[in-house]
Amino acid sequence: MVNKSALVYDDLMQKIDGEVYKLGTYLPSENQLCELYGISRETGRKALAALAENGYIQKIRGKGSLVIEHRQYEFPVSGIVSYKELAQKLHITTKNVVYDYEPNGTLPVAAFASLGVDLTEAPVTVIKRVRVIDDEPDIIDKDYILKTVVPEVPKRAAEDSLYAYFEDELELEIGYATKEITMEPANAEDRQQLHLDDGAYMAVVRSVTSLTDARAFQFTESRHRADKFRFRDFARRQHNPL
Amino acid sequence: MVNKSALVYDDLMQKIDGEVYKLGTYLPSENQLCELYGISRETGRKALAALAENGYIQKIRGKGSLVIEHRQYEFPVSGIVSYKELAQKLHITTKNVVYDYEPNGTLPVAAFASLGVDLTEAPVTVIKRVRVIDDEPDIIDKDYILKTVVPEVPKRAAEDSLYAYFEDELELEIGYATKEITMEPANAEDRQQLHLDDGAYMAVVRSVTSLTDARAFQFTESRHRADKFRFRDFARRQHNPL
DNA sequence: TAGTGGTCTAGACCACTAG
DNA sequence: TAGTGGTCTAGACCACTAC
Numbered sequence: 001m002v003n004k005s006a007l008v009y010d011d012l013m014q015k016i017d018g019e020v021y022k023l024g025t026y027l028p029s030e031n032q033l034c035e036l037y038g039i040s041r042e043t044g045r046k047a048l049a050a051l052a053e054n055g056y057i058q059k060i061r062g063k064g065s066l067v068i069e070h071r072q073y074e075f076p077v078s079g080i081v082s083y084k085e086l087a088q089k090l091h092i093t094t095k096n097v098v099y100d101y102e103p104n105g106t107l108p109v110a111a112f113a114s115l116g117v118d119l120t121e122a123p124v125t126v127i128k129r130v131r132v133i134d135d136e137p138d139i140i141d142k143d144y145i146l147k148t149v150v151p152e153v154p155k156r157a158a159e160d161s162l163y164a165y166f167e168d169e170l171e172l173e174i175g176y177a178t179k180e181i182t183m184e185p186a187n188a189e190d191r192q193q194l195h196l197d198d199g200a201y202m203a204v205v206r207s208v209t210s211l212t213d214a215r216a217f218q219f220t221e222s223r224h225r226a227d228k229f230r231f232r233d234f235a236r237r238q239h240n241p242l
Numbered sequence: 243m244v245n246k247s248a249l250v251y252d253d254l255m256q257k258i259d260g261e262v263y264k265l266g267t268y269l270p271s272e273n274q275l276c277e278l279y280g281i282s283r284e285t286g287r288k289a290l291a292a293l294a295e296n297g298y299i300q301k302i303r304g305k306g307s308l309v310i311e312h313r314q315y316e317f318p319v320s321g322i323v324s325y326k327e328l329a330q331k332l333h334i335t336t337k338n339v340v341y342d343y344e345p346n347g348t349l350p351v352a353a354f355a356s357l358g359v360d361l362t363e364a365p366v367t368v369i370k371r372v373r374v375i376d377d378e379p380d381i382i383d384k385d386y387i388l389k390t391v392v393p394e395v396p397k398r399a400a401e402d403s404l405y406a407y408f409e410d411e412l413e414l415e416i417g418y419a420t421k422e423i424t425m426e427p428a429n430a431e432d433r434q435q436l437h438l439d440d441g442a443y444m445a446v447v448r449s450v451t452s453l454t455d456a457r458a459f460q461f462t463e464s465r466h467r468a469d470k471f472r473f474r475d476f477a478r479r480q481h482n483p484l
Numbered sequence: 485t486a487g488t489g490g491t492c493t494a495g496a497c498c499a500c501t502a503g
Numbered sequence: 504t505a506g507t508g509g510t511c512t513a514g515a516c517c518a519c520t521a522c
Binding site: 042053055058060066068069071115116174175176177178179180181182183199201203210212213214226227229230231232233234235236237 | 284295297300302308310311313357358416417418419420421422423424425441443445452454455456468469471472473474475476477478479
Binding site: 271272273287290301302303304305306307 | 490
């Protein structure tokens with residue numbers, strides 16, 4: 001048996017998404033969850049804490065766990081989710097055109113300096129792709145993958161899903177990412193790949209992704225047409241952090 | 243005594259910030275924390291889980307809690323932090339000019355529709371402010387505060403800090419916020435208040451803030467000069483959500 | 485083998501909400 | 504008063520890392 005609290009989390013999440021537990025109503029109480037799932041109270045509380053953290057519920061003392069408005073998945077992304085996963089979740093068809101592939105490249109360190117990167121001359125695999133959504137090229141993704149961690153990235157993985165390759169084939173465990181969003185004028189490459197005019201603006205998302213052993217291994221610069229960009233975030237106020 | 247795990251969290255966080263525990267080193271083990279603070283293991287684990295969630299550490303099984311690169315606070319904001327708090331943390335001096343104040347306004351519902359707002363004709367207090375950073379006006383904030391929750395917002399609170407007024411004076415408990423970032427062309431008001439040219443772009447952050455009892459009460463449209471905008475985010479990959 | 489973190493339990497006491 | 508969530512405990516067993 002695996003992770004009881006994760007099973008409870010998944011079950012409750014699906015029932016919220018499926019409106020078994022509707023917006024504005026309360027989940028079963030913690031004691032009821034103990035009986036329903038045959039678990040101890042702290043185990044159920046872990047599942048509830050994760051639901052609260054992810055914006056599904058608000059816990060109210062003396063009352064219960066209230067289901068709240070939840071809109072996590074919006075294009076392009078909040079959290080760490082691969083495009084393939086996201087496209088499936090949203091029932092969008094995205095095409096994925098690899099327009100540059102360089103197995104022996106070098107990391108453009110300067111671009112990621114503000115994210116705390118202090119490598120120099122790191123050997124990487126470079127992959128540049130255009131994401132086509134509804135027959136319109138909207139996003140350029142430039143990925144730099146450290147060869148010290150992933151010696152080789154087959155082109156086929158770039159055409160399908162890098163995450164699937166890292167996690168399913170190489171069995172790497174992706175841990176966390178730091179990302180930074182800025183706005184910048186479109187450059188020549190942007191204008192060419194996305195068919196933009198002079199004076200166009202881009203939303204640029206630069207991110208550094210690390211494994212669960214804390215090795216940073218993937219550096220991504222994602223450049224979005226400004227008019228198609230939308231980022232959603234859910235955050236809790238930290239009175240005390242717990 | 244309050245919240246032991248929060249005390250432990252604060253202490254560890256300060257020691258990480260103060261480099262008592264340096265980047266790339268390990269915190270004391272969970273058993274050591276039990277002895278150090280006189281707590282049970284689960285209590286210490288709560289503190290560690292919160293540190294991991296906020297990007298201070300990466301827990302590695304069999305090894306320990308590794309201190310990782312952490313850059314949460316960057317202007318303008320990630321998470322729910324007031325400008326006043328942020329300015330203090332970053333040692334920035336921001337001026338705050340209220341240029342419009344309407345005690346009997348109406349919520350512009352359409353602007354917040356994509357955030358799940360379905361109110362109509364809600365009476366609000368309207369506050370419009372310009373944030374001046376380093377003698378340059380960079381941000382317009384338009385706040386709409388529901389009169390059903392906060393009957394009155396004194397102008398003085400708008401000139402100081404709305405959060406301080408809500409939390410310290412009214413003792414409201416702010417719970418969470420949903421925010422959305424988009425990129426939009428500057429409008430006439432933007433150009434006038436921020437002295438921008440035609441063709442300028444803005445980063446627009448719209449947010450809905452709710453109390454811990456899940457009542458949405460504050461709607462904010464924050465409009466940033468594109469070239470000054472920077473948003474940073476830390477996210478964990480959810481293999482399983484716990 | 486010893487030490488680390490990951491999970492789960494059963495029980496306790498407290499603070500808040502509702503009737 | 505009964506029911507809810509908030510916190511903490513002491514102990515157990517497991518999986519992984521390092522030696």
